[in-house]
Amino acid sequence: TQLLEQSPQFLSIQEGENLTVYCNSSSVFSSLQWYRQEPGEGPVLLVTVVTGGEVKKLKRLTFQFGDARKDSSLHITAAQPGDTGLYLCAGAIAGNNRKLIWGLGTSLAVNP
Amino acid sequence: KAGVTQTPRYLIKTRGQQVTLSCSPISGHRSVSWYQQTPGQGLQFLFEYFSETQRNKGNFPGRFSGRQFSNSRSEMNVSTLELGDSALYLCASSLMGSEGETQYFGPGTRLLVL
Numbered sequence: 018t019q020l021l022e023q024s025p026q027f028l029s030i031q032e033g034e035n036l037t038v039y040c041n042s043s044s045v046f047s048s049l050q051w052y053r054q055e056p057g058e059g060p061v062l063l064v065t066v067v068t069g070g071e072v073k074k075l076k077r078l079t080f081q082f083g084d085a086r087k088d089s090s091l092h093i094t095a096a097q098p099g100d101t102g103l104y105l106c107a108g109a110i111a112g113n114n115r116k117l118i119w120g121l122g123t124s125l126a127v128n129p
Numbered sequence: 130k131a132g133v134t135q136t137p138r139y140l141i142k143t144r145g146q147q148v149t150l151s152c153s154p155i156s157g158h159r160s161v162s163w164y165q166q167t168p169g170q171g172l173q174f175l176f177e178y179f180s181e182t183q184r185n186k187g188n189f190p191g192r193f194s195g196r197q198f199s200n201s202r203s204e205m206n207v208s209t210l211e212l213g214d215s216a217l218y219l220c221a222s223s224l225m226g227s228e229g230e231t232q233y234f235g236p237g238t239r240l241l242v243l
Binding site for chain 1 (some may be wrong): 133170171172173174177185188219221231232233234235236237
């Protein structure tokens with residue numbers, strides 16, 4: 018059962034464009050993480066959000082955690098080719114033995 | 130600090146064989162988790178080891194097993210390989226393995242079963 022839905026699944030844009038990817042669930046998470054994975058590498062943590070309504074910024078990346086802690090979004094401003102990769106969200110369900118629930122990811126290609 | 134290392138990086142096996150993958154965590158990290166990643170299923174949690182003990186287990190058959198040594202290095206073994214076991218196997222380490230704690234991933238071992 019896939020508890021975390023990520024959309025879109027694939028995204029191909031031109032350099033300089035803005036984009037938003039989404040991570041949705043019917044479950045409540047105590048925290049949610051966003052990772053980026055480049056080809057041939059493992060995922061690298063970008064941010065962890067823990068408070069409903071929380072907004073975190075990392076340079077051109079803006080992460081938002083939904084008020085009910087069931088969903089999250091990642092907005093990238095003025096995308097660059099270096100942003101290309103697979104963006105994964107992972108949620109921790111309180112009391113669920115510390116296991117993370119993973120989305121399938123959004124594969125982003127930024128064309129120069 | 131050196132990152133998480135995994136060996137081998139690539140592996141080709143045939144059905145019915147068995148395979149052992151190795152993971153060396155970041156120095157000082159005591160928790161090691163293993164994941165299977167495929168395009169259709171995404172990251173699937175296999176198991177977590179902490180201080181040489183399996184602390185959590187995912188929903189994989191008994192053909193998948195693991196262990197952790199006193200130096201926190203970990204191995205996972207897959208016996209009687211099936212075609213569907215072809216995947217990227219990722220190892221992640223963290224200090225305590227607590228909820229929401231940062232996991233540091235290795236580059237993975239790409240296994241192809243023919």
